[in-house]
Amino acid sequence: MFNWLSNIFSDRQQLRADTPHVEAVAVHNSALYNDALSAASNSEIYQQSPWIYVAVNRIAEAGALVPLRVLRLQGETRLQVERHPLEVLLDAPNPFLSRFELFEQTFGMLELTGNAYWYLTGNNSGQPAQIWPLRADRVSIVPDPNGYVRGYVYEVDGKRIPYEPLEIVHFKRWHPANDYYGLSALSAARLAVNSDRAMARWNHNTFGQDNGVPAGIVAIQDNITDGDFERIKREWRSSYGGGQRKTAFLRGGTVTWQNIGLSHTDLDFLKGRQAHRDEILNIFGIPVGLVSENATEANAKVAERQFIERTLWPKLVRLSQKITQELLPFYPGEHVAEFEDIRPTDTQARLEEIRAAQAVLSINEIRSRYYELPSAPWGDVPVALAQSDTSQQSQAPASDDSTQAAASAKSQADELSQWERFALKRLGRSGGRPFEVTVLPDDLAFEISAKLLAADDKEVVKAVFAEAKSQLDAEDE
Numbered sequence: 001m002f003n004w005l006s007n008i009f010s011d012r013q014q015l016r017a018d019t020p021h022v023e024a025v026a027v028h029n030s031a032l033y034n035d036a037l038s039a040a041s042n043s044e045i046y047q048q049s050p051w052i053y054v055a056v057n058r059i060a061e062a063g064a065l066v067p068l069r070v071l072r073l074q075g076e077t078r079l080q081v082e083r084h085p086l087e088v089l090l091d092a093p094n095p096f097l098s099r100f101e102l103f104e105q106t107f108g109m110l111e112l113t114g115n116a117y118w119y120l121t122g123n124n125s126g127q128p129a130q131i132w133p134l135r136a137d138r139v140s141i142v143p144d145p146n147g148y149v150r151g152y153v154y155e156v157d158g159k160r161i162p163y164e165p166l167e168i169v170h171f172k173r174w175h176p177a178n179d180y181y182g183l184s185a186l187s188a189a190r191l192a193v194n195s196d197r198a199m200a201r202w203n204h205n206t207f208g209q210d211n212g213v214p215a216g217i218v219a220i221q222d223n224i225t226d227g228d229f230e231r232i233k234r235e236w237r238s239s240y241g242g243g244q245r246k247t248a249f250l251r252g253g254t255v256t257w258q259n260i261g262l263s264h265t266d267l268d269f270l271k272g273r274q275a276h277r278d279e280i281l282n283i284f285g286i287p288v289g290l291v292s293e294n295a296t297e298a299n300a301k302v303a304e305r306q307f308i309e310r311t312l313w314p315k316l317v318r319l320s321q322k323i324t325q326e327l328l329p330f331y332p333g334e335h336v337a338e339f340e341d342i343r344p345t346d347t348q349a350r351l352e353e354i355r356a357a358q359a360v361l362s363i364n365e366i367r368s369r370y371y372e373l374p375s376a377p378w379g380d381v382p383v384a385l386a387q388s389d390t391s392q393q394s395q396a397p398a399s400d401d402s403t404q405a406a407a408s409a410k411s412q413a414d415e416l417s418q419w420e421r422f423a424l425k426r427l428g429r430s431g432g433r434p435f436e437v438t439v440l441p442d443d444l445a446f447e448i449s450a451k452l453l454a455a456d457d458k459e460v461v462k463a464v465f466a467e468a469k470s471q472l473d474a475e476d477e
Contacts, residue, residue, distance in 0.1 A: 042112040042137070042186060049193055051277050052186065054291060055284035056111045062312055064103040066339045068320065073334040081335065085127065086327060093131035105133045107315065110171060111284065113137065114182030117152070118169040120327075127330045134168075141170075141180045149180075169326045171319060189283040196276035285311030305344050313343055351450055363442065371449065373434055378442065411439045412472055419448070420465040424458055444468060 045052050070084035081087075093102045109116040117134040134154060142162075144150035152163040152170075172182030186193070220232065278288050289295040289303030316339040323337040354370055361369070363379035415438065422435045437445040451464045 042184070045186060045193060046108075046112055049197060049280075051196065051280040052189075052193060055185075055281055055286045056108050058286055058290070058307075059111055059284065059312065059315065060104045060108040062307075063107040063315055063319075064100045066312075066316055066342055068323070068337055068339050070328070071336050071338060073336060078336065084335070085331060086323075086335075086337070089128060089131065095130075097131075097133070102131060102133060103319075106171060106319065109133070109136050110173060110182070110184070110315070112184055112186050114173045114175065114184035114187070115139070116171040118171075119154075119163065120167050120169065128327065139168075143180065169322065171322050173318075185284045189280050192276050192279040192283070196273060196280070199273055199276070309343050316342075351454060354450055363446065366446075371434070412441075413469070415439050416465060416468055416472065420461070423452055423455075423461050423465070427455070427458060427461060444471060 046056060047053070068087065068090060070081045070086055071078040072081050090102070091099050093099065097105075106116045106118070113136040115136040117136060117139050119132040119134050120128040121130040121132070123129040138155050140153040140155065142150040142153060147165075149165050151165055152168045154161045154163065173184065175181060175183035177183075220229065224232075277291075281288055281291065285307070287303035287306050289299040290307060292299075295303065320337045320339050324335070328335045328337060350370070354366060357366060357369075362381055364375040367373040367376065367379060419435050419437070419440075440448075448464060448468055452461065455461045455464060
């Protein structure tokens with residue numbers, strides 16, 4: 001088999017899977033997963049618990065949608081690299097998986113087991129050529145007294161396959177009682193999950209086939225023969241009893257019935273399941289407002305923001321930093337991997353920050369920092385100075401050439417109308433080229449750009465340009 005890591009280290013020792021310490025680690029890892037939820041595997045819990053499925057799916061699919069970028073470090077500056085080889089690899093990690101599926105499995109495995117593993121295969125240049133996600137319950141870590149991790153063992157169908165540390169990327173959550181394996185959110189939710197599943201099974205048994213009769217006692221008050229007693233029991237159970245019903249028979253007289261079961265109302269069934277739902281979702285970091293049927297639109301928006309900022313973003317940072325540490329060293333140069341920052345921004349606070357920066361930053365610096373726009377030939381002066389010059393120009397005596405002034409005012413009004421049509425057309429769309437201002441005053445153009453950041457519907461956009469038109473009209477007068 002081709003050793004793609006041979007040009008990275010030539011003194012490679014063969015990792016043997018039949019040594020005693022490998023056996024010990026494999027047994028330990030097997031016990032770690034088999035005892036996760038009272039002998040129920042994580043995959044079974046994921047398939048059978050609706051709230052675990054909702055929580056894990058919500059995190060895995062949301063995380064898989066976020067783009068990953070590779071940035072080149074140049075001093076303190078980070079420059080985005082177009083189509084870095086790692087980005088190309090992640091777009092098609094192997095012949096059977098897409099980028100979305102790779103990250104969906106990775107996020108899902110981290111939530112269910114606390115660990116996720118990527119197996120790397122390489123090419124002649126010593127760089128990864130394919131990425132294969134491994135099932136976490138089949139991977140064991142071989143410790144090393146000097147290097148912390150000596151290698152990994154993948155066990156499937158009784159066969160153990162050894163891997164070098166550089167061939168495996170191990171993502172894990174923090175575990176306070178284990179140096180090698182991560183702690184899953186599912187383990188922390190064990191009691192709530194088991195209780196919720198027990199309630200669901202009880203509810204199913206209550207309304208299942210032949211189980212519609214509540215548990216109770218059948219008292220036969222008249223003295224009857226043993227044959228009649230057994231016949232009554234058989235007929236009762238065949239007609240009204242089920243495999244899960246608990247029915248007692250007492251003989252001695254007239255037949256009566258006494259209910260000894262507890263109803264859904266007595267057990268407060270719905271509130272109990274709702275409490276389990278809230279507890280499970282909170283452990284996984286899913287705000288209840290995202291799934292609650294009573295959530296208002298405002299509550300849902302707050303819940304979505306909390307989910308992105310407090311749950312999803314830290315998980316993205318965990319993955320991106322591990323990718324930077326384990327994968328990018330295979331490529332020349334200094335690079336870092338970062339997921340696109342999807343955290344919601346406070347538009348009003350950003351506007352206040354821009355206004356505060358006007359006194360110390362130039363127009364070009366503000367264009368670059370806040371709007372990601374290229375430098376303008378007229379933008380090397382501070383914003384405050386540009387506003388002062390414009391103010392002085394507006395107070396200067398009017399030119400005798402009234403025709404030229406009227407033409408200038410008309411061109412400004414035309415450009416303002418063009419900008420308004422452009423802004424309405426681009427509303428709700430990110431990226432793309434900005435509107436190029438040529439004749440409008442710099443301070444007015446800057447103020448319009450700042451206000452458009454907070455515009456979220458057409459009426460607000462129209463109000464911004466209506467105010468700008470009134471300012472132009474006032475200056476002309």
